[in-house]
Structure formats: C-alpha cells, structure tokens
Amino acid sequence: MAQKIFVVEDDKFLRELMCEELKREGFSVGSAIDGEEGLEKIPQEIPDLVLLDLILPGIDGFEVLKRLKENPYVSKVPVIILSNLGQKDNLDKGMSLGAADYLIKAHFTPREIIEKIKTMFK
Amino acid sequence: MNGPVEKLELIIKKLPDGALILDSEEKIVSVNPQAEEALGKTENDLLGKKFSEVIINLPNLNPVTNSFDFKKIWGIFKKEIFRDSVSGNVWEADTIPLKEGNDDFGKLIMFRDITREKNIEKVKDEFVSLAAHQLRTPLSAIKWTLSILLDERAGKLNDEQKTIVEKSYESNERMIHLIKDLLNVAKLEEGKYIFEMTMENIQDIVQDVIYELKEELDKKKIKFYFKKPLDILPKIKVDKEKIKLVIENLMENAIKYTPKSGEVTISLKSNKIDIEFKVQDSGIGVAEDQKPKIFTKFYRAGNAIQTDTDGSGLGLYLSKNIVEAHNGKIGFDSEENKGSSFWFTLPIKEEFEKVLERF
Numbered sequence: 396m397a398q399k400i401f402v403v404e405d406d407k408f409l410r411e412l413m414c415e416e417l418k419r420e421g422f423s424v425g426s427a428i429d430g431e432e433g434l435e436k437i438p439q440e441i442p443d444l445v446l447l448d449l450i451l452p453g454i455d456g457f458e459v460l461k462r463l464k465e466n467p468y469v470s471k472v473p474v475i476i477l478s479n480l481g482q483k484d485n486l487d488k489g490m491s492l493g494a495a496d497y498l499i500k501a502h503f504t505p506r507e508i509i510e511k512i513k514t515m516f517k
Numbered sequence: 518m519n520g521p522v523e524k525l526e527l528i529i530k531k532l533p534d535g536a537l538i539l540d541s542e543e544k545i546v547s548v549n550p551q552a553e554e555a556l557g558k559t560e561n562d563l564l565g566k567k568f569s570e571v572i573i574n575l576p577n578l579n580p581v582t583n584s585f586d587f588k589k590i591w592g593i594f595k596k597e598i599f600r601d602s603v604s605g606n607v608w609e610a611d612t613i614p615l616k617e618g619n620d621d622f623g624k625l626i627m628f629r630d631i632t633r634e635k636n637i638e639k640v641k642d643e644f645v646s647l648a649a650h651q652l653r654t655p656l657s658a659i660k661w662t663l664s665i666l667l668d669e670r671a672g673k674l675n676d677e678q679k680t681i682v683e684k685s686y687e688s689n690e691r692m693i694h695l696i697k698d699l700l701n702v703a704k705l706e707e708g709k710y711i712f713e714m715t716m717e718n719i720q721d722i723v724q725d726v727i728y729e730l731k732e733e734l735d736k737k738k739i740k741f742y743f744k745k746p747l748d749i750l751p752k753i754k755v756d757k758e759k760i761k762l763v764i765e766n767l768m769e770n771a772i773k774y775t776p777k778s779g780e781v782t783i784s785l786k787s788n789k790i791d792i793e794f795k796v797q798d799s800g801i802g803v804a805e806d807q808k809p810k811i812f813t814k815f816y817r818a819g820n821a822i823q824t825d826t827d828g829s830g831l832g833l834y835l836s837k838n839i840v841e842a843h844n845g846k847i848g849f850d851s852e853e854n855k856g857s858s859f860w861f862t863l864p865i866k867e868e869f870e871k872v873l874e875r876f
Binding site for chain 1: 646649650653656657658660664665668693
C-alpha cells in the first residue's frame with residue numbers, strides 16, 4: 396500500500412506543487428491549508444509522514460508540532476519542517492519539539508525533499 | 518573658574534558620556550555624573566576605591582576588567598557591553614590606557630548609553646529576518662517550478678530550451694545564496710552569531726570539505742594536493758559549522774578563481790601554539806591596490822568580477838569574522854595572475870573562553 400504523506404502549507408501554489416510531485420512519486424497525499432485543519436485531519440488520516448510549514452495563518456507550525464507530539468495517536472508520525480525561516484533558533488526550537496528534520500524550502504527542490512522522505516522510510 | 522585645570526574639570530563634568538579615571542593602581546580618582554548613573558553609585562561611593570572592589574556588587578560589570586589586559590581584538594581599546602538589570606538600559610564601556618611613552622598614568626573608562634542603538638539593532642534584525650523569509654517564498658516557488666521543467670516532467674525540452682531554463686535556475690540560486698549570506702552577516706553584526714564549541718580535529722573537517730568539492734575540482738581538471746600534517750593534530754575547541762564555512766569559502770575561492778588545469782594545494786600543520794590551514798592556488802591573484810579591501814563587506818576585486826559574475830562579496834568578510842572570533846588570524850599573499858595563498862590560524866590553547874564571555 397502506498398505511503399501517505401500529509402502536507403500542511405498555506406501557500407496554495409507550493410502546496411499543490413508538492414502534492415503533485417508526491418503523487419507522481421507514488422505516494423498518497425493529504426493536505427491542509429492551516430494549522431487547525433491539519434490538527435483536525437492528521438489524527439483522522441494517520442499519515443506515514445507530515446511535511447509542516449512554520450508560518451501559517453492562525454496557529455503556527457510550532458504549535459501544530461507540539462500538539463501532534465502530545466497526541467498519542469499520532470505522536471510517532473515523523474514530522475519534517477519545511478520552512479523558509481532559516482535562523483538557528485527556529486531550527487533548534489523545531490528539533491527540540493520533536494521534528495524529524497528541518498529543511499529550508501529555498502534550499503531544496505521537491506525532488507530532493509522526496510529523496511529525503513524516501514531515505515527516512517528505508 | 519579661570520585655570521585650564523578647572524576648565525577641563527568642567528568639561529569632564531558636563532560630558533554626555535560617563536567618564537571614570539583610574540590611576541596606575543586601578544584606584545578611582547575622578548567620576549563624572551554620567552558615570553555615576555551608569556554605575557548606579559555616587560562619587561563618594563567610588564572615589565579612592567579600586568575598580569575591582571566597586572564592581573563586586575555589580576557583577577554584570579565584570580567583563581569590563583577583561584579590557585584591562587588590552588588584548589587587541591577590537592582595536593586600540595576594548596569595548597564591553599553590559600546591561601543594567603534594573604532599568605534595562607544597555608551601556609558600553611570603553612577602556613583607554615593613559616600611557617605616554619613609558620609612563621603609565623592609569624586608565625580612562627568611558628560609559629555610553631547605547632540602549633537606543635540596541636533597540637534599533639533589534640528592529641533592524643527582525644526586519645532582515647522577515648524580509649529574508651518573504652523573499653525566500655517566491656524564490657522557492659521559482660526554484661521548484663524550474664526544477665520540474667529541467668527534470669522534463671512537464672514535457673521534453675530541446676537543447677535551447679534547456680539552456681535557457683538552466684540560466685534561469687542559476688540566477689535564482691544566486692539570489693537564494695545572496696539572501697543566505699545577507700542573513701549570516703546580519704546575524705553576525707547583531708552579535709547573535711552564536712558559537713557552539715566542541716573539541717574537533719580540524720583535519721577531519723578539511724577532509725569533509727575536500728570530499729564535497731571533489732566534483733568541482735575534477736570538472737575544472739585542477740591538480741589538487743593535500744599536504745597533511747606530520748603528526749595527528751591536537752583537537753581544539755571550535756564551532757565546527759562555522760570553521761567548516763571558512764574552509765569551504767577559502768577552497769571554493771581557490772577553485773573559482775583558478776583557470777582550468779591549474780593547481781590548488783592545501784596544507785595543514787601545527788606547532789605548540791596554533792594550527793595553520795593554507796590554500797594555495799595558481800589563479801588570478803589579487804592586484805596590489807585591491808589587497809587592503811579584500812576582507813571588507815561586499816568587496817569583490819575587479820578581476821574576480823570578470824572571472825565569475827556571481828559572488829556576494831561576503832565570503833571573506835564572514836570568514837575573517839569567524840576566525841577572529843575564535844581568537845585566530847587570517848591573511849593572504851598574492852600576486853596578480855600568478856596565484857594566491859590564503860591562510861588562517863587557530864590557537865590550540867583555550868583562550869577562546871575569554872572571547873565567549875562577550876556572546
């Protein structure tokens with residue numbers, strides 16, 4: 396069965412692009428346009444991995460990450476932070492909240508991100 | 518009020534900055550009103566006392582005594598910055614030795630209220646971070662869509678189309694790198710370029726960088742030599758990520774500015790005092806008149822711009838700052854059209870502890 400990747404990203408263009416690429420690579424996909432929707436859908440769909448943006452309308456990515464890790468049904472799902480906030484404090488905060496990795500969107504192509512995901516699943 | 522001494526005393530009294538004069542035994546001999554405010558003590562509390570005594574109840578002022586050694590890191594005198602925990606004001610203390618020839622008349626400590634400057638700095642840095650993020654968002658979109666085109670996922674491209682899209686992609690990458698460099702510079706200047714120190718073997722870091730850049734070397738058919746140290750290098754305390762950045766910067770420059778089939782030699786050696794890393798190339802070199810500016814921000818030498826139009830001019834500026842923050846030295850020798858030799862040294866002893874206090 397195909398692995399499911401869930402994308403939380405408020406930018407429509409980037410979200411749709413990422414989902415397209417993931418589908419092309421044979422993953423099944425779920426998505427949310429903000430934190431609230433993510434927190435609603437993720438425990439229902441229980442994906443194999445979450446790609447999480449940090450700057451979101453409403454509650455931010457850090458809060459979403461925190462709550463996911465507090466929820467016993469989904470706390471084991473690896474979360475990769477995908478953000479354009481590059482500062483080390485954000486990186487440290489993300490990793491300390493339990494993110495599996497922190498990637499700067501501008502430094503990776505969708506293909507490279509998918510490679511990272513595949514490596515993680517090996 | 519007629520003598521020159523009275524006039525001088527009046528000037529010192531009226532100075533907008535705090536002035537504290539110590540004699541050659543570090544006893545306080547003069548205090549002006551602003552100094553009283555900076556220290557939160559009155560003239561009576563201060564006169565005749567040794568500076569180190571006074572600051573026992575003012576532990577945040579301890580760094581100021583570091584400047585009594587006059588190690589020339591920041592220039593002729595050392596600046597120390599401290600915060601008043603009560604008012605939240607930020608002060609800068611500059612210590613100036615009062616020496617004439619062989620006579621030591623003591624020290625002058627000037628206190629400046631830099632609360633406003635610090636606030637402006639904070640606002641500026643928040644702006645830079647926000648701007649970087651906002652700029653990166655559309656650039657990510659461009660990077661991602663172009664990469665899909667280049668992978669021919671949206672249909673096959675002919676050679677001409679491929680070239681055009683590649684040019685676009687490269688330009689975009691340049692912008693992304695520039696933003697990364699600008700962010701690093703902003704962080705550095707804000708003093709928040711936090712250093713995480715660990716004991717490292719520099720040779721391992723150098724090997725990593727060589728491995729990363731192997732492809733670049735092969736592409737340009739450059740003859741590469743690594744003069745390894747005779748003995749195993751002692752481990753030293755460095756910020757691994759930052760030192761790696763410096764090594765990458767110097768090596769990338771050597772490769773970038775050396776023509777095809779040229780030569781690049783790396784040497785690594787140590788004596789009891791420090792470890793020296795050197796990159797020698799057979800490249801375009803640096804013209805005499807441009808040498809003084811090489812480490813300055815955004816500076817790119819004329820022949821460098823001609824060789825390679827991209828490049829932010831920030832690499833060496835950052836490298837110099839990182840090396841000096843490690844209490845090391847950086848420099849170069851060069852001859853135009855013959856080649857350059859860039860080197861840096863890092864001390865083996867843990868003098869870095871003292872520099873850490875300022876971060």
